Amino acid sequence: MIELYPYQRKAVDRLHNGSVLCGKVGSGKSLTGLFYYMENHIDKPLYIITVAKKRNDREWHRDFEALGIDGVVDSWNNIEKYTDVKDAFFIFDEQRAIGYGKWGMAFIHIARKNNWIMLTATPGDVWMDWMCIFIANNFYRNKTDFVDQHVEYNPYSKFPQIRRYHKTDKLERFRKYLAVPMQDFRTTNLHRKYINADFDKDLYKSVVKNRFNPYTEEPIMNASEFTQVLRRIINTSERRRIHAKQEIMTRDRIIVFYNYTYELDILKDICRELDRAYYQWNGQKHEAIPDAETWVYLVQYTAGAEGWNCITTDTILFYSLNYSYRIMEQSEGRINRVNTSFKDLYYVYLKSPASIDDAIERSIRSKKKFNERNWVESTCPNWNEISKSS
Template identity: 25%
Template sequence: MINFKPHQQLSLDLTADKHLVAYYLDMGLGKTFVGAEKLIQLKAPINLLICQCSKIDDWIEHFQKYYTLPAFNLTEKKQYERFFELTELVSGIVGVINYELAFRRKDLLNLRDFTLMLDESSMIQNETVKRSKFVLKLAPKNVILLSGTPTSGKYEKLWSQIQLLGWKISKKLFWQQYVDTEYLDVNGFPVRTIKGYKNVDRLKRKLAKHGAVFMKSEEVLTLPEQFDNKIMIPTTKEYRKFMRTSIVKVADTELVGDTSLTKRMYARQLCGQYNQAKLEAFQDLIQSTEDRLIVFYNFNEELKKMLELVDERPVSIVNGEMKDLTAYNERDNSITFVQYQAGAKGLNLQKANKIVYFTLTQSCEDWMQSKKRIHRMGQEKSCFYYYLMCRNSIEEEVLKTLESGRDYTDNLFEKYCEVY
C-alpha cells in the first residue's frame, strides 16, 4: 500500500468525482504517484500513457512495483502487438509510449473506453505540431494530465490541454481573457509578446471546475534553501571578433553566423566548448569537491571535452543516446552529465545537492525544471547551483532572460547583438 503525502492525497480527494483531471503540481511534488493512483481508481479496461522517451522504463517499473499492473512498452514491436491482443482479453492493462512515436501508431486512434494519461502534458502546448494533433484526435473516456509548468505561470500553454478537460473555449477568447499581451516593433513588423497574465484567480476557479489542481512546492513543503553561485570567466578574442564580424576560425573550424539562428548557436559554443578558460574553471570546480555533482550541458562536443577532465571520477550520462545512472546511484563522488532535452524533466537526482551549469539552455521551462532535479521531496541539504558564465557575453543575457520567466529567442538575440 502506498502512503501518500498529505498534498498528494488532497489532490486525489479534490478530483475524486471527476474523470477528466489535470494535476499541475510543482516539480518534485510527486505527480507520478498521484497520476498513477488516479489511473487505478478510474478502473478503465485499457490505459494509454504518453510520456517522454527517457521516462518509459520508469513508468513501467512504477506500475509493476506498486500495482503489479501489466504494463507494456509500446515502442517495442512485440509488446505493441501483445498489448493490442490483450485489449480484447484482459482488463486493466497499461501501454506506455513516447510522444514522438505515438502519432506514428495509427492503431491507437481505434482505442475506446480507455484512460489517457499525458506525463508532462505541456508537450502538447503547440496544437499545430503532429504529436499534439494526434493526441487531440484520440477518443479517451478518461483523461489525466500531469505537468509542473503552469505552476510557474505559463498559462498560455494551457489552451490545447484544456480541450482534453472538456472546456471548449476558443484560443482567441482564452488569450483575450487570461493572457496580457503587447505588440513590439521588430524590424518593422509587429510581434505579439506576453507581458503577463490577468484574471488568474478566475482562470484557476474555472479550471478547478474542469478537474485541474494547482500546487506549488512552497505551499505544501518546506524544502531546503537554494543558493546561486556565478563563476565569471573572460570571453575569448575569437568570441569578440565573431560578435563583430559574424565569422571566425577556431581550432581549424570556421564558424559563420550568416543567420540569427547560426550566429546565436556559435556565440553560445564560443562561450562553452571553444572557451579554454571555462573548461579550466570546470576542472577546478570538480576538483574542489568529492560530492556528487550534476552537470547540465547542451552540445555533444561540450560533453566530450568535459569527460576528458574528470580523471578517475565515476561518471553517469543522460542524453539522447543513453541513460546510465549507475554511478550516480552507487557512488557518492560521481559526476552525472545531463543534456537538457533528455533530462531536465522527470529525473529524481536528490541524492545530489549541487548542480553545475556548464552552459545554459534557452528554454525557461527546461531551466526551471533542471533546478528541481535536486530541489524536491527527499532533499535534506541546501541546494547549490554553479553557473559558469562568460562575462559581457550572450550568457549573461540568457540567464537574465530565464530569470525573468521567458525563453531566449531570436528577437532577444538580435537586440543583444545591436547593443554589443
C-alpha cells in the same frame, strides 16, 4: 500500504477530468495521479504516456506493483498509436503537447474520447504552450479558433512571431480552472551559486561587429548561427573550464548539465585529467548512474532534463545555461525529490559577463524562454538589413 501525504490528498480531491496537476519536480505527482484514477476511474483501462527514459526505467510499473493495479506505459514518441482508444483513462506525464504538430494533434484526439489528466512541473512558458490543453478541453474548436481570439502576430517578421496576446483574462480563467497546484512540505535548503567566468572579449566583440564565424571562416548567415558562435566563444573559455574542473574535483558525486557537444568534449577531458569515472545521458548514450562511491554524470539538457531522479548526490553543476526556464527547473528537480536524505542541495551555474549570457539569465529569472532573434535584433543595429543581403 501506501498512504498519501496531506498535500497529495488535497490535490486528489481537487482533480477533475482534463485538469493539470502542477507540482514541483519530485513532489509525488505520479502517485497522486494514480490515486485519482483508482478512486474515480478504476473501471476504465489505464494508459500512461510519459517520456522515454521514464518508460524504459519502469518507474510507473513499480508504482503499479505497489498499488496492485495494471496499465499500459508508453512514451510520447508513440502517442499516435493510441488515437483509436476510447472510453479509457489517460495520464499524460509531462507536458509534451506543445505546438500543433503530431504530438499535439494526437493528444487532442485522445483527450476528446477519454478521461484524462496531465502531470507536470512546468505546464508552459507562454499561452501558446497551453493551446492544446485548452483545445482538448473543448474551450476552442481548433488552433485557428484560439489564434483568432487571442494571438496577434508581428506582420513585419519573416516567420511567425507573436507580438502580443489578447483577452488574457479569459485565458487566465481557463488556466485557473484546469490547474491544480500541489504544494509539498519539503524543507530542503537550496543553495544557488553563480560563477562568472571570463572569456575572449576581443573575439566576442569582433563577431558582434563583423558577423563573421571564426570557426567556419565564413560570414554568419542568420540569428541562430550568430548566437551559437557567441555562446561557443564564452562556453569554451579557459576560465570556465578551470571553474568546472574545480567543482568536479571537489565533489565525490556530481551531475553536470550541458547544451552542446563541444561542451561534452571539454567535460570528458576534465574527467580524464582527474582520473574520474564518468557516465553519460544524451542522444547517443543512455548510461545509468552507477551504485558507486564516486562518479560524474554528464547530461545533455534536451535528452535528460526530466524522466529520472537521483537521491545519491546533493550537487548539480550547470556548465552552461539553457534557453528555457522550464528545462532549467526540470533539470534542478533531478535531485530535489521528496525522498532525498539531503537537507541541503547545491546548484552551481557557470556563466559569463557577456551580453548574451546576461540576457539568458534574465529570461530564466523572469520564467521566460530566451528568444534568439529578438535578442539579436535588439543587440545588433541593422541586423535585418544585413541578413536580407546575405
